[in-house]
Amino acid sequence: MKALNNTSIYTAPFVTQLVTEHVLLTSLLPSIPTQTLTDTLNSQYPSGKRMSHHSSALGKTPSGNRRLKDLLQQRDNRTCADCGAPDPKWASANIGVFICLKCCGVHRSLGVHISKVLSVTLDSWSDAEIDAMIEVGGNASANSIYEAYIPQGISKPRPDASQEHRSNFIRSKYELQDFLKPSLRISSSNSSSLKSSLSRKIMDNVPSNKGMVEFIGVLKITVIRGKNLAVRDMLSSDPYVVLTLGQQKAQTTVRNSNLNPVWNEELMLSVPQNYGPVKLQVFDHDTFSADDIMGEAEIYIMPLITSAMAFGDAGILENMQIGKWLKSHDNALLEDSIVNIIDGKVIQEVKLKLQNVESGEMDLRIEWTPLDQ
Numbered sequence: 083m084k085a086l087n088n089t090s091i092y093t094a095p096f097v098t099q100l101v102t103e104h105v106l107l108t109s110l111l112p113s114i115p116t117q118t119l120t121d122t123l124n125s126q127y128p129s130g131k132r133m134s135h136h137s138s139a140l141g142k143t144p145s146g147n148r149r150l151k152d153l154l155q156q157r158d159n160r161t162c163a164d165c166g167a168p169d170p171k172w173a174s175a176n177i178g179v180f181i182c183l184k185c186c187g188v189h190r191s192l193g194v195h196i197s198k199v200l201s202v203t204l205d206s207w208s209d210a211e212i213d214a215m216i217e218v219g220g221n222a223s224a225n226s227i228y229e230a231y232i233p234q235g236i237s238k239p240r241p242d243a244s245q246e247h248r249s250n251f252i253r254s255k256y257e258l259q260d261f262l263k264p265s266l267r268i269s270s271s272n273s274s275s276l277k278s279s280l281s282r283k284i285m286d287n288v289p290s291n292k293g294m295v296e297f298i299g300v301l302k303i304t305v306i307r308g309k310n311l312a313v314r315d316m317l318s319s320d321p322y323v324v325l326t327l328g329q330q331k332a333q334t335t336v337r338n339s340n341l342n343p344v345w346n347e348e349l350m351l352s353v354p355q356n357y358g359p360v361k362l363q364v365f366d367h368d369t370f371s372a373d374d375i376m377g378e379a380e381i382y383i384m385p386l387i388t389s390a391m392a393f394g395d396a397g398i399l400e401n402m403q404i405g406k407w408l409k410s411h412d413n414a415l416l417e418d419s420i421v422n423i424i425d426g427k428v429i430q431e432v433k434l435k436l437q438n439v440e441s442g443e444m445d446l447r448i449e450w451t452p453l454d455q
């Protein structure tokens with residue numbers, strides 16, 4: 083299983099995209115600039131407790147994850163900033179709060195220009211994102227700003243609050259910023275329309291879940307390589323891979339003039355309760371016209387998810403085979419696809435024959451992580 087150990091060293095385009103967004107976002111947004119928020123927070127603390135503006139200047143610490151976990155251990159971060167549910171596993175990286183899965187759904191629906199949601203355990207965080215979280219100082223600090231003045235008649239949702247109550251409160255708190263100290267409220271309609279036009283481009287590339295989808299887990303799909311792909315230009319093709327699950331899309335980078343491209347890129351998709359197959363499509367990138375399709379395939383993820391659920395916490399299980407997606411005449415598999423537990427992770431290797439095209443194969447590796455862990 084040597085290949086598995088290499089997974090973490092590949093830079094996924096997803097991660098690059100997040101970093102780019104972060105730079106864009108921090109330059110545009112949020113309505114309260116981070117600096118202002120930090121200054122405001124600092125002015126409320128005795129000097130000995132001030133948050134550092136220079137955490138990033140200290141150089142790389144041994145582990146960004148460690149710093150994030152430490153922050154999560156802080157007492158006020160052990161409950162959701164919005165509803166108080168225990169053990170939040172999600173965070174809004176630009177706002178600087180830790181939140182639960184239900185509130186995460188609302189944050190996602192606000193769009194990344196308001197709240198950029200990342201999983202504490204599953205997503206890759208940049209140093210800058212971790213620095214920003216540390217600078218805000220945790221849920222209590224952020225709430226002292228965002229919930230400074232909650233008017234009478236408005237109550238903070240509890241963990242079991244209705245979807246409507248939760249959604250209304252979170253929108254008022256972050257999108258409308260109704261509960262800020264009056265002196266901090268920014269009421270320029272111009273700035274918000276500028277904000278939405280500038281952020282539209284970013285949002286187009288990010289799954290938005292308007293219908294309040296609840297997720298049961300996350301697929302990390304490593305697009306390993308393509309073989310013998312179809313020719314779409316004169317002699318070759320410039321392929322890239324698009325994965326679609328429900329409304330979410332994720333795609334690899336383009337490999338120029340290559341019919342046997344090696345990507346080794348990780349793409350992440352959240353799995354909603356009612357999931358269908360993941361659709362894989364290969365396209366030929368074309369600068370001057372629409373991209374041509376170079377084949378497609380459906381990946382049935384039910385065998386992976388149901389077997390993982392049946393076996394429970396993979397972290398405490400020995401390496402073993404737990405399930406199988408069988409090759410048949412009406413699916414795209416080149417061979418039976420085995421679901422294994424490997425070093426505490428649920429992993430499925432998938433070899434696909436591309437459909438509706440003259441030639442082409444794809445190798446993938448899928449890792450499943452349930453969200454109830």
Ligand SMILES: [Zn+2]
Pocket residue numbers: 162163164165166167181182183184185186241
């Ligand atoms: Zn919550």
